[in-house]
Amino acid sequence: MNTTSYELVTDRLIELLENGVAPWKRNFKVNRMTSPANFASKKTYRGLNYFLLEGMQYFKGYKSSYWMTFKQAKDAGGKVIKGSKGMPVTYFNFLMKDKNGKKTMDEKQAVEKIPFFKHSHVFNLDQIEGIEDPTKVVDDEPLNDNVKPIQAAQNIIDNMPNKPAISIDNNKLSSRGNPCYVPSQDEVRMPEMNRFKDAENFYAVFFHELIHSTGHESRLDRKGVGKGSSFGDTVYSKEELIAEMGAAFLCNEARIDNSDIMENSAAYLQSWIKALKGDCKLAVQAASAAQKASEYILG
Known part of the structure; x- marks a missing residue:
């Protein structure tokens, strides 16, 4: 390009x-x-x-x-x-x-x-x-059905090949209680589902952390995962873009809402804008990496 x-x-x-x-x-x-x-x-x-x-x-x-x-x-x-x-x-x-x-x-x-x-x-x-949209809304299943999409989300996690260790345990979290991926342990750590406002939010965050895990050296070996990046720098912003985009791909696959994954969205937006203005290739590269990461998880 x-x-x-x-x-x-x-x-x-x-x-x-x-x-x-x-x-x-x-x-x-x-x-x-x-x-x-x-x-x-x-x-x-x-x-x-x-x-x-x-x-x-x-x-x-x-x-x-x-x-x-x-x-x-x-x-x-x-x-x-x-x-x-x-x-x-x-x-x-x-x-x-x-x-x-x-x-x-x-x-x-x-x-x-x-x-x-x-x-x-x-x-x-x-x-x-002069062209009619063939898509019909009347045949749609209701999007507030909490059974099918949630089962689909769980299936994605269960069927991920070469997946990291997964711990859903409030006691293993940091003092702030945030979900995270720990590269040194190759482990995704999630709060229990009752800590989230709903199951969809739980799975959206879970997907975000799983995307990070694909950057481990045993998987896609992506720079920015366990390589000493810090909040706001270009490497960190790119990895966050990858995780957000990759989570969106998986949410789309599971038919769940991912509109409320992260807190501090204003800070994240500014970080991404700054990074994108500094590197016009960043968005294309991040989206490509996110596609690969989500496809890895989907097998």
Whole structure:
């Protein structure tokens, strides 16, 4: 991805954060299609694209979870409403070269593949005229069902491969009683569920700590986990972004609300904004790492 692409997506993320919207911390929409997806391909967006589109949908109050490029809208018989502002999304591609070092589109002739990222702009279906959103709300299961999503959350924890030691014991916590991941012991320490306002909050925090545990050297060996980082520095902020984003992926998988994971959210927001302004690649890298961490947990 060139610098322009990095800057575009980072600027939009900062815009959301400065308006008090952390796109990885929000209630699920009423709409059954909870994850942002491309209308033409029906594929769910991944990585930072997921969070940018999810956050902008919430910020702008869009009812649809579907997005399209200008061309896709036109090809489908729709029209982007005049004055609409698109959202940048990034995608992965390869530049292929033959044995003479020349560009080629033929994979059989390619002897070198150079990875690169590009960006395009997409519009929410609410910004497009002439195309009906096929997603129906009337068939949805109620989102306040505390049985199915909680069981789904517990299944994710139980089925995690190579999982760390897990202690749900108030006596093993620090004097402040905070949940934590202890890298030196490779152990997630959680307060008992009755310390939380509800089961959904318990599992959302649990996921956050499990994501941290994937950074252990026996798993994904991620810098920032047990490497002496401190609150507010770039390494710490990146690891917190990874944990928040990764927890959001898992909450989405379990269909639970992750809008109230952390206290001191204002301090965290400022820390992230500062880190993002200092490194335009940080958001993309954190989202990619979060995707890998959540996929590791899901097996």
